[in-house]
Amino acid sequence: xxxxxxxxxxxxxxxxxxxxxxxxxxxxxxxxxxxxxxxxxxxxxxxxxxxxxxxxxxxxxxxxxxxxxxxxxxxxxxxxxxxxxxxxxxxxxxxxxxxxxxxxxxxxxxxxxxxxxxxxxxxxxxxxxxxxxxxxxxxxxxxxxxxxxxxxxxxxxxxxxxxxxxxxxxxxxxxxxxxxxxxxxxxxxxxxxxxxxxxxxxxxxxxxxxxxxxxxxxxxxxxxxxxxxxxxxxxxxxxxxxxxxxxxxxxxxxxxxxxxxxxxxxxxxxxxxxxxxxxxxxxxxxxxxxxxxxxxxxxxxxxxxxxxxxxxxx
Numbered sequence: 001x002x003x004x005x006x007x008x009x010x011x012x013x014x015x016x017x018x019x020x021x022x023x024x025x026x027x028x029x030x031x032x033x034x035x036x037x038x039x040x041x042x043x044x045x046x047x048x049x050x051x052x053x054x055x056x057x058x059x060x061x062x063x064x065x066x067x068x069x070x071x072x073x074x075x076x077x078x079x080x081x082x083x084x085x086x087x088x089x090x091x092x093x094x095x096x097x098x099x100x101x102x103x104x105x106x107x108x109x110x111x112x113x114x115x116x117x118x119x120x121x122x123x124x125x126x127x128x129x130x131x132x133x134x135x136x137x138x139x140x141x142x143x144x145x146x147x148x149x150x151x152x153x154x155x156x157x158x159x160x161x162x163x164x165x166x167x168x169x170x171x172x173x174x175x176x177x178x179x180x181x182x183x184x185x186x187x188x189x190x191x192x193x194x195x196x197x198x199x200x201x202x203x204x205x206x207x208x209x210x211x212x213x214x215x216x217x218x219x220x221x222x223x224x225x226x227x228x229x230x231x232x233x234x235x236x237x238x239x240x241x242x243x244x245x246x247x248x249x250x251x252x253x254x255x256x257x258x259x260x261x262x263x264x265x266x267x268x269x270x271x272x273x274x275x276x277x278x279x280x281x282x283x284x285x286x287x288x289x290x291x292x293x294x295x296x297x298x299x300x301x302x303x304x305x306x307x308x309x310x311x312x313x314x
Contacts, residue, residue, distance in 0.1 A: 149272035151209040156268025178303040191227040250292040281313035
């Protein structure tokens with residue numbers, strides 16, 4: 001089921017998220033579902049403007065983030081209060097919900113606040129997150145709680161633009177001396193690569209693993225849930241894709257969207273071995289044209305990347 005969710009982002013429905021969560025939570029799923037139901041009911045009752053349908057949708061997103069992205073285990077009190085914090089959006093709104101949880105279920109809020117979700121939406125509607133800090137930024141880099149050593153992605157074909165990435169990021173002012181200027185620049189680059197393959201700006205983080213690795217962000221590290229791509233950035237991406245098409249003579253009059261459909265949106269499987277990533281790309285109808293590609297993408301290792309990506313495609 002995890003593979004099916006990764007094959008096509010449009011198919012990442014609440015039902016599929018539930019199937020993913022069932023695999024991760026295992027025998028605790030029934031208990032988790034009961035706690036989630038109780039929190040949702042209380043949130044709909046106590047949060048301003050809250051409806052049961054809206055909080056249930058948010059709970060699906062939280063579960064994917066909590067169990068898949070952050071790799072958390074299910075602990076009733078921690079899970080319930082972390083979900084309450086996610087649904088509340090801010091501390092002032094969260095207090096009545098935490099109190100209601102205590103009164104209804106008899107579970108007190110942990111003495112230490114529950115670990116925050118990887119990403120969340122603030123009261124102004126702006127997406128924020130627990131930001132990764134690159135080695136070039138001030139302070140010590142934040143280490144992820146878990147290490148991800150295998151991934152399934154639906155945008156594996158973005159490796160084709162590997163040689164163009166330094167110019168793209170430099171043109172848009174994200175890098176300096178072949179390094180990202182800061183953590184926010186690296187996060188923006190992650191979402192820009194999703195723009196390259198034609199994905200939405202709010203693609204679930206579970207599907208951005210390859211993007212992160214190509215931008216030097218650890219796969220297990222949480223980033224902002226969404227970045228607003230500017231018109232200038234979109235225009236720059238389109239110009240880059242047209243330049244790729246012009247340089248790759250064999251694909252003729254293909255449009256940027258044609259390039260995306262035929263090559264960039266491709267399922268792939270990644271695994272970590274001997275301190276390097278290995279990507280196997282599923283075959284496609286027009287893969288014979290890769291033989292005429294005038295550049296190599298078999299190994300991608302930019303200066304800002306922690307590990308090289310070895311590509312097995314055709």
